[in-house]
Amino acid sequence: MIEGGSEMYRVDDTMTRIAQNAGAHSARVFTTPTGLFIGIDGPATVQIAPVSQRGIDMEKVAGVNNLSRQFAAGQLTLSQLHQALETLDAHTPFFPVWLQIIAAGLCSTTLMVIFAQTYDWFDMPLAAIVGALGFAAYYKVSSLTKLQFISELVGAFVVGLTAWLGVRLGVGRDINNIIIGAVMPLVPGVAITNSIRDMLAGHLLSGMARGMEAILSACAIGVGIAIIFRFF
Structure with missing residues (x-):
């Protein structure tokens, strides 16, 4: 979403909602234009992901939002959501x-x-x-x-x-x-x-x-x- 030009509060909200819908109700998210940080209580689990490029791609932002809603509605499992996000990142539709x-x-x-x-x-x-x-x-x-x-x-x-x-x-x-x-x-x-x-x-x-x-x-x-x- 950051690579597609989304606002940070939207990225923060989407990550938090995905974590909560997956059962991690105490997830803590910190987002910057160059990296993402998320931690989960219980077992000491922290994941960091860098953001290497940024641009404007509203198709990608809308796709992530759509997948997040499908996951919240129970239409996708966590593994299916992960696979769908990787597919979207690699094959985002774009104009020639x-x-x-x-x-x-x-x-x-x-x-x-x-x-x-x-x-x-x-x-x-x-x-x-x-x-x-x-x-x-x-x-x-x-x-x-x-x-x-x-x-x-x-x-x-x-x-x-x-x-x-x-x-x-x-x-x-x-x-x-x-x-x-x-x-x-x-x-x-x-x-x-x-x-x-x-x-x-x-x-x-x-x-x-x-x-x-x-x-x-x-x-x-x-x-x-x-x-x-x-x-x-």
Whole structure:
């Protein structure tokens, strides 16, 4: 669930409910963005699990929630739940990359209209192309490195560079509107929202950690765009 971008209080609640439904009514859970800890009274039993990667995958979060409810309703045994969770982790359904790139282009166009507060019909096609190329670069670099900030910086740089080239070639007119829309698929909006929700739920450590991660991501995106405005 953490790898899929879930809130910490939801992860905490799901782990606690699974433990209680399995008969461990005194389970104690501690969750962080990088690791999970759970202890059970009686025999000295503690289990630690690291979280090596994090992203946004609501399909995985919804799948875990569904399996947890099935286990609570007695439709699955503990061993069946464990097997189902491993299967979900290995075979989570996802949209193909080409469809994600097209979706990023469409989002760039619509978000440009929202933030620019005008129907800039001339710049819409270029905003879609720039947003799609930026997301494609981000996705490619993400598959080559585990440093999320590097992939976001490269994606933002591609957005700024292609927008600048498009305006210079006469394909677009307002580079500001184009960049504002095209960069939005890279913005860590879910991370910022979850950070605030975690802090409101009392998970101050996780909330501040995720908030700092979101700020660093925003800085990486800003640096990628700033390079274009500085040298071009």
